[in-house]
Amino acid sequence: MDKTIGIFGGGQLGRMMAQAALPLNIQCTFFEASQDCPSAALGQVFSTKAENGLQDFIASADVFSLEFENTPLIDVDVLTKQKDLHPPRQALAIAQHRLSEKALFDELAIPVAPYKAVTSLDELKAAVEQLGLPIVLKTSRGGYDGKGQFVLRTADQIDQAWAELGPAGELIAESFVTFSREVSIIAVRGIDGDVKTWPLAENHHHNGILSHSIVPAPNSTDLQPVAQDYITRLLNHLNYVGVLTLELFVTEKGLYANEMAPRVHNSGHWSIEGAICSQFENHIRAVAGLPLGSTEVVRPTVMVNIIGQYPKSEDVLALKGAHMHLYNKTEREGRKIGHITLMPNDSAELATLCRQLAKILPNPLALSEDMSI
Amino acid sequence: MDKTIGIFGGGQLGRMMAQAALPLNIQCTFFEASQDCPSAALGQVFSTKAENGLQDFIASADVFSLEFENTPLIDVDVLTKQKDLHPPRQALAIAQHRLSEKALFDELAIPVAPYKAVTSLDELKAAVEQLGLPIVLKTSRGGYDGKGQFVLRTADQIDQAWAELGPAGELIAESFVTFSREVSIIAVRGIDGDVKTWPLAENHHHNGILSHSIVPAPNSTDLQPVAQDYITRLLNHLNYVGVLTLELFVTEKGLYANEMAPRVHNSGHWSIEGAICSQFENHIRAVAGLPLGSTEVVRPTVMVNIIGQYPKSEDVLALKGAHMHLYNKTEREGRKIGHITLMPNDSAELATLCRQLAKILPNPLALSEDMSI
Incomplete structure (x- = not known):
């Protein structure tokens, strides 16, 4: 080796x-x-x-x-x-602390939803007053796949929200952003400072867990350069080496940063088959000090998570152009245990594949025939 | 598992x-x-x-x-x-014996160069008389990458050829076919009899060792259905399961079968990146009794062998769209120790990449800027 x-x-x-x-x-x-x-x-x-x-x-x-x-x-x-x-300790420290993360986004002029730090019930009440309802209350540390969050819709939920999340330490109250969809941008930065970005993924969730991603995100031509600019600011500011992910909301006012992940990301799994060089290979290349590979898309791709229960391999692999990646994990409700990659030629073929896949998956989540590529 | x-x-x-x-x-x-x-x-x-x-x-x-x-x-x-x-014993037995292989090609009406079995010096002389010169004398068993072969151009080489190869047992004398190029077709057959074929690869050799393959083979639209027909005859006749490769010569009279390999093949390595489903994955799927994946090409691809000596990884990976597969083998002259996959957008880009690659590879073999995709 x-x-x-x-x-x-x-x-x-x-x-x-x-x-x-x-x-x-x-x-x-x-x-x-x-x-x-x-x-x-x-x-x-x-x-x-x-x-x-x-x-x-x-x-x-x-x-x-x-x-x-x-x-x-x-x-x-x-x-x-x-x-x-690689990536640097600082990126990890910031990503582990939502308040630091928001502060960094502010510093780099990356738009975020209005937010307030909350360390007491009084501060929570003040935040509700200043930000208006609904708000999302989150723990500043920990939490993933929708855990450690409370959506506050009415003032009479304040006590309940505090009772649930207050003991977790520092909290952050975020304005509830009205967004049409969630996208993510993934980029990689080499040791020499070279930055390459994959196209935006459009992400669909079910019960707070990523269900599927469509790449390139439909109708994202105008969003791509903006997202690329934001993630490049982060990468360069942090003197980052490796793959970084930035989750974004598409709102009427443009893209709002949700959070960053200092690592390869579920919404980038499509790149194993769908890009010239995958997020995994480019991360390895970056960490090893090697030149980065092309992030060009070879074909529009849809990645569907296998959650909780395995489908029959023979059913999935019979789908036209399907690939399956199993993680050798035991089945458990809500657990990501594999993913499926589809590479349809057009939206009609995608609709057919989704219809077939929905019959096959024990847990078809939010899959819809109305998806387009 | x-x-x-x-x-x-x-x-x-x-x-x-x-x-x-x-x-x-x-x-x-x-x-x-x-x-x-x-x-x-x-x-x-x-x-x-x-x-x-x-x-x-x-x-x-x-x-x-x-x-x-x-x-x-x-x-x-x-x-x-x-x-x-999988594949069946019979396919292996036939592939290990050139005379049986030729007999099978004859039986399935797959054209081959005129040939004769040779087990004595007298038979060799008779073969030269019947087939004319030049001929290629080969051992019926063993031999790969050009080993176990003698090209007989003049009658005064007969004794030398016999001295060299005679002790190896059964020999086969083949007419020297004038061909413009060598191509190979790779196909996979599932346990249910489903057959899928990748596009023809155009193969270039240096000192009898595969140097590089271009896929799809340029100007092969007319050849593809013929080659597909030949390999499908073989697969079905042998009740084959897995990947089979058929090497073919492109001659003025059409395609002539050279030999078959009952396995994945060096000229199919391009498919890891260049096809929806690679020869390796489809072989595994077939052997495991799973449905076969699409053999569609995602982009024209050139596969270049790394022979004898490793180039610097950082030089190869700096080439646009390049992938590298190292086999963890020690360096040795004439030994295949890795391969490089290029996925250029057009012939001009390919020429540029070949020029760059020729400077990088310790052993650039037969790489030429005149290649087209």
């Missing part, structure tokens, strides 16, 4: 990173609690529970990255005294 | 099969002499040298395939008493 990359986390993102690394003779190791995690088939797993786990993990690789945005900063600080981490 | 496929051989073909299998939750094991073979990063290797190696290998998987066309039939016979092999 030419180089070894140590990855904090060992889930499906690490698994797909390691799959992309292998043809480049780059090996991955992982730092993860469970030995039978999705990444385990592709490299050695160092246990977060073992006494010398962190030191052994640090010794196992030349350079480091992460697939888990809640990687403890305390571990990162031990690492960065000895070896390099 | 859903299923395990045992593969005879553990080279780069097995490595790329296993890479394609992993997202489908299919694990591979390998039967190979060397523990540090290219496939070893992706699955357990059972040694051909170990006392119970074959039995342990047979116990390790549910269904079997191969990446090495000289897999001993004696091993296959032990296996097939217990478990299934």
Whole structure:
């Protein structure tokens, strides 16, 4: 092997990173609690529970990255005294703290919904008064896939919201933005500062979990340069190396940043088949100090998550142009355990595929025949 | 894992099969002499040298395939008493014996160059008389990448040719076909008899080793249906399951079959990036009894072998749209140790890429700026 990359986390993102690394003779190791995690088939797993786990993990690789945005900063600080981490610690620290994240967006003139920091019931009441209702109350730390959030629609929910989220520490109250859809922009920055961006993905959720993404996002020609500009500001400001994701709301006033993820992202899984170079390969290239690959789209692509329960492989693979990626995870309600990539030639073919897929998936979520590409 | 496929051989073909299998939750094991073979990063290797190696290998998987066309039939016979092999034993036996192969081509009315079996010096002299010169004398068994062949141009070479190849056993004398170029057709047949074919590859050699393939082969619209017809005859006749390759010469009289390979093929490596579904994934799907994926091309692709010596990864990956696949093999003259995939937008871009690549590769072989896509 030419180089070894140590990855904090060992889930499906690490698994797909390691799959992309292998043809480049780059090996991955992982730092993860469970030995039978999705990444385990592709490299050695160092246990977060073992006494010398962190030191052994640090010794196992030349350079480091992460697939888990809640990687403890305390571990990162031990690492960065000895070896390099891409993306930088600062990006991780900011992404782990919604208030810092919003402050960064403000600083870089990236529009966000009006927000207020909330650390007491009184501050929550004041925020409701200033921002108006509805608002979304979120914990500043932690939370993903819709967890750690409370949508406040009426003033009589204030006490309940505080009771639920108040104990979680610092909170953030955000104006409820009326948006027509959610999109995400994914970009990669190399060690030399080269930035490449994939086209916007249009993301559809169900119960707070990503259901499917359509790429390029329909009718996004005007949005693409704006989103690209925003993410490039972030990448350059943070002197970032690797893949960064920025989730955005499409509103009447333009794009509003929702949050960033300092890692490859579920809404970028389409790129394995749909782009010349995938988010996983480009992340690996960036971390390894190699030149970035083309982010050009080879064909419009729809990525559909497999959530909770596996469909029959033979049913999915019988769909025209379908690819399936299983993560070797056990079934559990609401858990992302795989994804399907569709590469239809046109919107009519997409509608047919969605109709077929809805019959096959145990959990077809928000799939609709009305999608267009 | 859903299923395990045992593969005879553990080279780069097995490595790329296993890479394609992993997202489908299919694990591979390998039967190979060397523990540090290219496939070893992706699955357990059972040694051909170990006392119970074959039995342990047979116990390790549910269904079997191969990446090495000289897999001993004696091993296959032990296996097939217990478990299934795809492709079928008969295809392997025929591919290992040029005279049987030619006889099959004859039987299925697939044109071949005139040939004669040769088992003595007298028969060689008679063959030269009947076929005329030049002829190519080949061993009926063994030989690859131009080894085990003698091109007889003048009658005074007969003794030398016999001295060189006579001891190898049965020989075959073939008329020297005047061809404008060599192409190959790759197809896959599922367990249900479904057949899918990739577009013809135009193959360029240097010192008998494949240098690069261009797909789709330029000016091949008329040739494609003919080649597809030939390979479909072979697949159906053999009740074949998996990927089969047929090498063909383009002559003034049409396509002439050269030889078949009962496996994925170097001239199909382009399909990892260039087709909706690669030869590796479709082979795995077929062997696992899953539906086949689309063999449609997403973009014209050129595959260039890395032979003998590695280029610098950073130089190759800096080429626009380039992918690199390294096989984790040590450098050795004439050895295939990796390949590069280029996906240019047009012939002008291809010329630029070839010029750049020729400067980068330690061994640029027959790369030419005059290639077109």
